[in-house]
Amino acid sequence: xxxxxxxxxxxxxxxxxxxxxxxxxxxxxxxxxxxxxxxxxxxxxxxxxxxxxxxxxxxxxxxxxxxxxxxxxxxxxxxxxxxxxxxxxxxxxxxxxxxxxxxxxxxxxxxxxxxxxxxxxxxxxxxxxxxxxxxxxxxxxxxxxxxxxxxxxxxxxxxxxxxxxxxxxxxxxxxxxxxxxxxxxxxxxxxxxxxxxxxxxxxxxxxxxxxx
Numbered sequence: 001x002x003x004x005x006x007x008x009x010x011x012x013x014x015x016x017x018x019x020x021x022x023x024x025x026x027x028x029x030x031x032x033x034x035x036x037x038x039x040x041x042x043x044x045x046x047x048x049x050x051x052x053x054x055x056x057x058x059x060x061x062x063x064x065x066x067x068x069x070x071x072x073x074x075x076x077x078x079x080x081x082x083x084x085x086x087x088x089x090x091x092x093x094x095x096x097x098x099x100x101x102x103x104x105x106x107x108x109x110x111x112x113x114x115x116x117x118x119x120x121x122x123x124x125x126x127x128x129x130x131x132x133x134x135x136x137x138x139x140x141x142x143x144x145x146x147x148x149x150x151x152x153x154x155x156x157x158x159x160x161x162x163x164x165x166x167x168x169x170x171x172x173x174x175x176x177x178x179x180x181x182x183x184x185x186x187x188x189x190x191x192x193x194x195x196x197x198x199x200x201x202x203x204x205x206x207x208x209x210x211x212x
Contacts, residue, residue: 041179045078045099047211056203058093061085066098074108076100077179084200091196093187097208102180106172110142110156110184119144122152127168130198133206138168141197143189157197158184163212166205181212 053060062083066076079098085091098105111121121144128139139159143152159166161181172180187196 041077041099045076048078048080048097048099050211051080051097051204052207055207057086057088058084058200058203059087061092066096074098074100074104076105084204086196086199091188093185093196093200095200095204096184098182099212100179102175102178103173105180105182106160106175109140110144110158110186114142114144114154114156119146119154128157128198130166130201130205132202133209135165135206135209137166137201137205139166139201140168152189154186155189155195155197156184156186157201158182161212183208 060082064081066079066081076098081096084093125142128141130137139157141157144154145152160172162177185197190196
């Protein structure tokens with residue numbers, strides 16, 4: 001009679017489940033940049049502070065710090081946040097550029113953030129093409145209305161970059177690089193004659209590209 005010891009039936013499914021759990025944890029850690037080396041990345045992110053304060057018709061009038069809760073959530077290695085003013089007509093735009101691990105940087109979009117602070121999205125998110133200094137960039141744009149106004153009075157443009165041109169990526173979380181830049185600009189909606197955010201980005205993006 002054979003004395004070979006049989007493996008209990010539950011061991012194989014358990015081993016498979018544990019393997020999948022470990023694999024899932026590794027993938028999540030890589031996507032979120034959990035095991036990145038932060039020292040050199042912080043030096044890279046610090047270069048954002050070198051973006052000039054004035055370009056074209058636009059000038060920085062207020063520099064801000066990224067909110068503490070946002071900094072912790074996004075785990076940024078560097079960022080610039082500020083308000084720029086058009087010196088010809090006084091229009092203001094709020095700008096944030098962040099550099100960090102692609103997981104957190106990719107998932108927090110204006111559609112989520114602005115809907116939680118008393119505004120409501122109006123219409124669908126759209127793709128925008130911007131040509132700045134002969135380079136073509138892609139952005140997402142979305143409009144919001146603030147109570148009690150039914151019409152949109154706030155527009156936000158955003159995009160991601162790995163150091164090259166800005167892109168309106170559908171799945172930035174799966175970009176083939178560990179870290180990403182994200183830009184987000186909010187301002188008045190404008191009209192067919194002049195769109196404040198497009199005007200700002202045309203002047204700002206070439207200066208920004210020199211620092212990323």
